[in-house]
Amino acid sequence: MTHALRTGGDRGYLRIATEEAFAIPEQLDAYLRLVRDGRADKATTSLWGFYGTSPSERTTFIRDRLLDLDAPRIQAMDETGVDKAILSMTSPGGQVFEAEEAKAIVTRGNDVLAAAVERYPDRYYGMTSIAPQDAAWSVQEIKRGRDELGFKGVMVNSHIQGHYLDEPQFDPILRACAEGDQLLYIHPQSPPDNMIAGMVEAGLDGALFGFGVETGYHLLRIITTGVFDRYPSLQIAVGHGGEALPYWLFRINYMHQASVRSGRYERLKPLKKTVVDYMRENVLVTTSGMASEPAIKLCIEQMGEDRVMYAMDYPYEFVADEVRVHDNLAIPFEQKKKLMQTNAERAFKL
Ligand code: 1DF
Ligand code: MN
Helix, strand or coil, X not given: CCCCCCCCCCCCCCCEEEEEEECCHHHHHHHHHHHHCCCCCHHHHHHHHHHCCCCCHHHHHHHHHHXXXXXXXXXHHHHCCCCEXXXXXXXXXXXXXXXXXXXXXXXXXXXXXHHHHHHCCCCEEECEECCXXXXXXXXXXXXXXXXXXXXXXXXXCCCECCECCCCHHHHHHHHHHHHCCCCEEECCCCCCHHHHHHHCCCCCCCCCCHHHHHHHHHHHHHHHCCHHHHCCXXXXXXXXXXXXXXXXXXXXXXXXXXXXXXXXXXXXXXXXXXHHHHHHHHEEEECCCCCCHHHHHHHHHHHCCCCEECCCCCCCCCXXXXXXXXXXXXXXXXXXXXXXHHHHHHHHCC
């Protein structure tokens, strides 16, 4: 069951990890300031109040490795056979700050990332982080990322202080991604105050559950409010096995059709296609933190073999056996090569 993990494609494919996180010190300091000043929402208080300060071995490792873009990270990739990492600023990026601070931190993060990609051009790709609080600025940053920094794709850490990308103020961002042919990756953050409710007291606000339901909700809103009818070429990726939506797809599609037939929600513009259609034509999912054979097979069955991509989620996940789970999947070789390498090459335009 265990085998050596080497880079270089000895198994017939490269391993391209698509949801790999980094941070800059200014960003982590700013989260802590927000928490200490009592200006943070419940989500950030719980997440970065913890990750920013906890002395546990796991948390110290995560903090150190987020801030590293050099030898330790490359060594970690070598050890686990990850040929290439598509890097993005860790969640919630700049989205919890007021716009001016967000833009300063995101600009710096994008510059730091571009320099790292330049140092390790055969190992790293970068995604453009934005500050959706200022959509016009974000459009310019998407262009700078693509044209000047050589980035592939755009990262948004789900809700923007309780607001969602289907709302009109964010339309220029969706248009810039669609027209600029940039994959939009919606990464989780913990739910906003109006959704997190009792999740913190039950220990469920973070990656365990809150991340997934909030991000799945975000993507579903984008579908049911007609974003993909506005931008039929727009491609959106979500992690963690599609944030449970592939498993849920039959029921969501059925209930959506039922509500259309019965004339419920008539104020919503009718969609041109079904939820299944949008999931299979506009959405990609990654396997970040979901190294589970039945879950990955279900994603491939529900989404199609061209729409599932490998991710590790380093440094939050760094388990060599999870790479082996992918290598050992009982699926045809051609599907595995798509999963590990070629779907990412196509979707991110590497
Ligand atoms: C965690 C997980 C944190 C993921 C993350 O960013 C993150 C975690 C702050 O375990 O708390 O990206 N993840 O994607 O699963
Ligand atoms: Mn992640």
